[in-house]
Amino acid sequence: MKRCYLILTVLIIGTIFSSTSVFAESANDLDKKLDELEEEKSQINQEANEAESKVNETEEKINENQEQQQETKSEMDAINSDIENTQAKLQAKEEEIATTNNKIAEKEEEIAKTEDEIEDLKEEIEALKDEIKQLEEKIESREELLKNRLRSIQQNGGNTSYLEVILGAQSFGDFINRATAVTKIMDSDKKIMEEQEADKEKLEENKVAVEANKEEMEEKQLALEEDKKGLEDTKASLVAQKQELDEIQGTLNQQMNQKEKLIAELEIEEEELHEIKLSAEEEQQLVDAQAAAVQQAIEEAKQKKNRLEQLAEEEAKESTNNSSNSSNQATNGGNGKFIRPTSGSVSSHFDPGRVHPIHGVVKAHNGTDFRNDKGDASVIKAAADGVVSYAGWMSGYGNTVMITHSIDGQTYSTLYGHLKSMNVSVGQSVSQGNQIGVMGTTGDSTGVHLHFEIHPGGYKNPVNPMNYLN
Incomplete structure (x- = not known):
């Protein structure tokens, strides 16, 4: 009988230490993740400042261009008078x-x-x-x-x-x-x-x-x-x-x-500057959205850490066996894999040297296109857990959704373009497989399809999505 009590005591103590070890390990993982997210946040803030500087610089160039156009038009008026x-x-x-x-x-x-x-x-x-x-x-x-x-x-x-x-x-x-x-x-x-x-x-x-x-x-x-x-x-x-x-x-x-030649060149330059500004503003908006997503991930990680620490304290005090549940909560951060965002087959692969089907020039194709050749192919799903960092119109891509993911200490951005409609909004948390939109043909598109991109480390770093899908 005493032997049974001794075995039971050992099991209870083992369980307590085991639970404490798991909680400690999960808390350490979260601390590491928080440090990584804080570092990423700092980098994103730097990118945001650079994007803002680029927008301001482009705005100054546009103003200079417009002033030069106005001056040139005044000179043209004088020449016309002469x-x-x-x-x-x-x-x-x-x-x-x-x-x-x-x-x-x-x-x-x-x-x-x-x-x-x-x-x-x-x-x-x-x-x-x-x-x-x-x-x-x-x-x-x-x-x-x-x-x-x-x-x-x-x-x-x-x-x-x-x-x-x-x-x-x-x-x-x-x-x-x-x-x-x-x-x-x-x-x-x-x-x-x-x-x-x-x-x-x-x-x-x-x-x-x-x-x-x-x-x-x-x-x-x-x-x-x-x-x-x-x-x-x-x-x-x-x-x-x-x-x-x-x-x-x-x-x-x-x-x-x-x-007239100069004014034509200035007008073309102004259009290009507006495109650059629009791209810079979009980039700034994306960086801001990523910063918000990282901040949200930081808050969620802090909340998760607080919950884990609270559970660890409660279990240590009550000596209850909830370590398995705590462990499950600690590892609920994604499996590091992406699922196919739609069931349609591939119509165009990732190709840095592809000839654009509309513009007829060599222009990098930074993603994979999926056609709508199945009954449920029009449904677009989140490729992994994350936070929506962008949901709106993007030049060339039409209706676009971007999601920021944090998987195994690595940040990823996924992009879903040419959508007919969107089911999510900026700042919204989504789980892998959640519907985020419907396949369409908005923007520069030759037909109904999904343009899907993966960017490790954040946007502007495209890779071949097929190397990251299950």
């Missing part, structure tokens, strides 16, 4: 050139008309010269005749008395004949003298007319040539001014093209 002014000046110069061309054409018509008049004057001058030549011949001939008469009178002893000729008539009839002859001679001499004087006057008039016509012709031609030369000079000046304006407009157009 172009409009230059075009107005060009139009005015073209109108001046057109007016000058018209005046030149009119002057050329006048010159052509004057040249015709000059030709007529030349013909008239030639006619006058011929007439002058004839008059000079007549005058010369008369002068020769007059010289002969004078020579004859001198040879006959001086001046012949017409009265003696008349009085020397032998009869009345002879008198009449002599008087008629004398009259004719006198009339002839008078006529010759009158014609001689008239021809001389005509000769002088013709010479004056010829000189006047020549002078008028030369003056008119010279004036027209000067007018034409002035118009040609004006036209050359206008053409030079227009050429200068053309060069100015060419320079302005080149500047405008450069500014």
Whole structure:
């Protein structure tokens, strides 16, 4: 009987020490886990600060880009104003050139008309010269005749008395004949003298007319040539001014093209910066969510440690055998394995060098795609126990859920993309196998499927999920 009591006492004491050892071991594990979580929290806080700095830096770049765009647009407005002014000046110069061309054409018509008049004057001058030549011949001939008469009178002893000729008539009839002859001679001499004087006057008039016509012709031609030369000079000046304006407009157009190219580049850069900012904000949001998930895991680990310590104290005091239950609670932290998030078959594997099916460029495929080829494939399940760190729209992935897991002292993030709908919210604790959403085709997707990723140590560290699934 005493032997039985002794055995029972030994068993009870053994059980107590065994229970205490288990609790101590579980508490130590939790302490280690807490230390790891605190270290991870510190690292995540650092990543959060870096993400925030990246967002702020990108925001500054966006502001600088927008200021540069505004400055460039102001410069473009100024260039546009200069172009409009230059075009107005060009139009005015073209109108001046057109007016000058018209005046030149009119002057050329006048010159052509004057040249015709000059030709007529030349013909008239030639006619006058011929007439002058004839008059000079007549005058010369008369002068020769007059010289002969004078020579004859001198040879006959001086001046012949017409009265003696008349009085020397032998009869009345002879008198009449002599008087008629004398009259004719006198009339002839008078006529010759009158014609001689008239021809001389005509000769002088013709010479004056010829000189006047020549002078008028030369003056008119010279004036027209000067007018034409002035118009040609004006036209050359206008053409030079227009050429200068053309060069100015060419320079302005080149500047405008450069500014348009710059503004296009700035707009593209702004879009890229907005994408970078969005990515940085998403990253910041994910890091914040992971920090919250780690904090929640820390709180849960502390609560679990407190419960274990409380149970250990109670069992030590009451000497009850609850060590097995405590042990079960201490190890309820995940088995370190991930289950398939859906029952669908794989449609696309993890591939860092895959050609994107939509964009047609080489872009890393950081996860595994599962198609909806089974009746229950549309149900998406949590691949392991964890805390939801993100639940919302993510560029490219559409409706996305991310879960932070702590398994065997290692932190993991899993991502579930292109969901039709989501059944969880940020901060929610989920167990392995819980439904978190429904398969869909949101975001950049070519059909209904699930895009699944695993990131050891937190997001931005993708690995091949198939190496981690049961």
